[in-house]
Amino acid sequence: MPEVCRNIECLKELISKFDGVKVGLPLLLREGPGFLREVAENAGERLRIADFKLADIGDVMASSLEAIEVLGYDAVIAHAFTGKRGGLEVLISKARELDVKVILVTSMSHEGSREFYDKHFREFLELAKELEIWGVIVPATRPQLISEARSVLGNNIRILSPGVGVQGAGFGSALCNGADYEIIGRSVLRSNKPIETAEEILNKVKEVVSACRTSSA
Amino acid sequence: MPEVCRNIECLKELISKFDGVKVGLPLLLREGPGFLREVAENAGERLRIADFKLADIGDVMASSLEAIEVLGYDAVIAHAFTGKRGGLEVLISKARELDVKVILVTSMSHEGSREFYDKHFREFLELAKELEIWGVIVPATRPQLISEARSVLGNNIRILSPGVGVQGAGFGSALCNGADYEIIGRSVLRSNKPIETAEEILNKVKEVVSACRTSSA
Numbered sequence: 400m401p402e403v404c405r406n407i408e409c410l411k412e413l414i415s416k417f418d419g420v421k422v423g424l425p426l427l428l429r430e431g432p433g434f435l436r437e438v439a440e441n442a443g444e445r446l447r448i449a450d451f452k453l454a455d456i457g458d459v460m461a462s463s464l465e466a467i468e469v470l471g472y473d474a475v476i477a478h479a480f481t482g483k484r485g486g487l488e489v490l491i492s493k494a495r496e497l498d499v500k501v502i503l504v505t506s507m508s509h510e511g512s513r514e515f516y517d518k519h520f521r522e523f524l525e526l527a528k529e530l531e532i533w534g535v536i537v538p539a540t541r542p543q544l545i546s547e548a549r550s551v552l553g554n555n556i557r558i559l560s561p562g563v564g565v566q567g568a569g570f571g572s573a574l575c576n577g578a579d580y581e582i583i584g585r586s587v588l589r590s591n592k593p594i595e596t597a598e599e600i601l602n603k604v605k606e607v608v609s610a611c612r613t614s615s616a
Numbered sequence: 617m618p619e620v621c622r623n624i625e626c627l628k629e630l631i632s633k634f635d636g637v638k639v640g641l642p643l644l645l646r647e648g649p650g651f652l653r654e655v656a657e658n659a660g661e662r663l664r665i666a667d668f669k670l671a672d673i674g675d676v677m678a679s680s681l682e683a684i685e686v687l688g689y690d691a692v693i694a695h696a697f698t699g700k701r702g703g704l705e706v707l708i709s710k711a712r713e714l715d716v717k718v719i720l721v722t723s724m725s726h727e728g729s730r731e732f733y734d735k736h737f738r739e740f741l742e743l744a745k746e747l748e749i750w751g752v753i754v755p756a757t758r759p760q761l762i763s764e765a766r767s768v769l770g771n772n773i774r775i776l777s778p779g780v781g782v783q784g785a786g787f788g789s790a791l792c793n794g795a796d797y798e799i800i801g802r803s804v805l806r807s808n809k810p811i812e813t814a815e816e817i818l819n820k821v822k823e824v825v826s827a828c829r830t831s832s833a
Contacts (some may be wrong), residue, residue: 424668425676428683451641454695455672456726456783459640467644471664478671478699482728499694509673515739518828598662 404593405533411441418595427451427551432470432565439471446474450532452504453477457489466514474500477534479523480516483530491530500533508538508562514599520544524551534559539568542576549577554580565589571607572599621810624683628658633814636663638799639689649687656688659706667689669721674706681710692717696740699735700747706748716771717750725755725779737761741768751765751796756785758795761808766794779795782806787817790822 404413414420420442422435429566448473453460460477465477475494481487487503494501503525506512524547527535534557537548541562548558557580560573564586573581583600590596631637637659639652644692656664666689669679677694684692698704701714704720711718722740723729741764744752751774754765758779765775770805774797778788790798800817807813 405658407657423676423677424672425683427644428649428680428687431650432645434668451668453641454669454697455641456724457728458644462642463645466642470645478695478697480732481724482726482731482733484728484731485726486724486728507673507698507703508704509699510699511674511703511705514701515697515736516699522732527791529817539772 402587403591406586407437407441409593413597414438414442414459414591415578416594416601417445418580419448419474421448421450421476421584423450424452432466435472436470445609446500447472448474448476448502450476452510454481454488455487457486460486460490461493464497464499465491468497468499472499474502474533476502476504479503479505479526481517483526487526487530488570491532501530502534502536502557502559503527503530504536506537506541506544507541508566512538512541517541517544520547521551523565524548527556528552532556535576535612536561538562538566539578539581540566540574542572545573545576545578563564573602574604574608576609580593620808621805623653624658627655630810630814631655631659631662633811634662634800635797636665636691637747638665638693638801640667641669643788647702648826649683652689653687663717664689665693666692667693668709670787670826671698671748672703674702674704677703677707678710681707681714681716684715685714689716691719693719693721693751696720696722701744704743704747708749717773718747719751719753719776720747720749721753723754723758724755725759725783729755729758734758734761737764738768741765745769749773753778754790754795755779755783756790756793756795756798757783759785759789762795764795780794781817785826786822788821788828791821791825792828 449467536559539543539562540561558578559580560578561580561582562568563570587593587597625650653656666684755760756777775795776797777795778799780787780798793797803815804810
């Protein structure tokens with residue numbers, strides 16, 4: 400979690416600048432489910448993503464999903480490589496029942512993603528379509544994959560893109576390549592002035608996107 | 617979690633009958649890190665496995681690992697699918713530093729495992745050897761994979777096998793096929809008399825293993 404912006408007042412202000420908030424396992428382990436609930440409560444109607452990279456048998460993922468929904472989150476991230484039968488199909492069925500959005504990881508931002516994950520990228524996109532998933536994760540560090548995802552998925556499935564900032568891709572670059580959202584984490588949370596940094600980054604994103612849209616128009 | 621055996625006294629007695637204890641995400645989400653710490657404290661010197669199926673970029677997995685170690689767990693389960701570079705290599709480096717065992721999922725017990733996971737089974741075993749991992753997960757529902765894992769890995773890497781009981785494989789079957797441990801979950805935790813059920817299952821395992829060792833001797 401942020402060194403500076405640890406208290407809920409600061410986080411509330413920070414979240415208000417973005418389209419949504421995403422929490423993960425390190426935060427859950429350190430601060431507990433009560434804190435996660437508080438974060439969700441302070442996000443208003445924004446997208447509240449529980450990013451535990453679900454990757455288990457269906458029953459276990461469904462059980463986690465029930466607990467996640469109770470904490471106030473309206474979207475979960477799960478791994479495509481878990482497969483459909485007895486896995487993602489069980490999760491998605493439970494997600495429909497609870498009205499929670501499922502976001503599928505189809506590629507990851509680190510180098511190791513090329514070793515196994517990316518070999519199935521096209522299959523994962525087809526799986527996302529077949530399962531009528533809400534959104535997919537495609538990293539900003541793989542710009543050509545974002546373009547490919549957009550062309551395969553059309554406009555009904557959102558593309559969320561991590562990997563901008565600390566991980567190396569430029570702010571706004573994923574949006575220019577066709578993503579719907581960029582996921583910004585450490586660049587803001589590790590800043591000494593997270594609110595100011597967030598504003599600077601958001602201005603940078605607007606500038607970059609405006610330039611790429613002008614040049615492609 | 618167990619319907620009946622929810623309190624720490626009952627769990628302590630239950631854990632004392634086994635070689636170790638494994639906790640997962642649904643429990644963490646519902647009961648919080650304090651309860652997980654209490655479970656670990658009551659497991660004595662037994663194996664204490666944090667099973668969050670880690671599958672993230674290296675820095676995030678390492679951050680989770682630090683928090684897991686603080687809670688008193690001495691082993692973590694991670695997905696082979698994540699890949700080595702910038703992923704598992706970062707986790708394993710942190711695990712060596714903290715003296716935490718890493719257990720790698722190389723196949724899963726549900727049907728969906730055949731869709732992507734099992735296509736890389738042999739590569740995952742080689743990866744486990746290369747990374748000098750402490751143990752691997754191979755499901756009891758895939759007996760031929762357990763034999764293959766034992767033959768590829770030799771005796772230096774432990775094989776832990778879920779999928780016995782509720783998921784369909786017979787108690788003791790994985791041990792007979794070459795696994796070092798069977799992971800027993802719902803069969804005990806969903807029982808109305810978990811302690812008695814645990815004893816019955818352990819007797820059954822002994823009986824089955826004794827029979828298969830006699831017949832193969």
